[in-house]
Amino acid sequence: MSLNYVRIYYGPYDAFHTVSHKPQKLRGLRDHLHKLGYRVDLVPVEFVNYCMLEMCGHEVFRCNIQNLLFNTPAELDPVCMRAVDAVVDASAKFLRARNYLWFWSLIDNQLFRRSEFAPKDHWPFDVDKDSYDTCMECTYCCGSLKKNKT
Secondary structure, three states: OOOOOOEEEEEOEEEEOOOOOOOHHHHHHHHHHHHHEEEEEEEEEOOOOEEEEEOOOOOEEEHHHHOOOOOHHHOHHHEEEEEEHHHHHHHHHHHOOOOOOOOHHHHHHHHOOOOOOOOOOOOOOOOOOHOOOOOOOOHHHHHHEOOOOO
């Protein structure tokens, strides 16, 4: 899943004696996150007065949906700006964590290749490949004479 993907789970809320889902409450938040380059999905749930933002399977921000202003730009809604700040901070933390884990896996991989703790190559005898390149007589291993067909 991308670091720039946000799911907003929102529930119905009571307004003028009716309880229903109103995605218009999230218009300012959704538009502002789109401007910042995030992909936003609105997911209706059945919990009353519920709004939760999720990134990479982790909850980033939660609030009562009644605290958001109806059809208002994000700059005029303080709760919406707190949600946007939480998303931006979380994406920076996820990026830092991904880079940190990648760096440590690279170090672990290289640490065991280039140190005294690396697995040793255990051959029954030392192999010197250079001595057999131009040699005509194989006296070290079998004592036979090689004939060159040139």
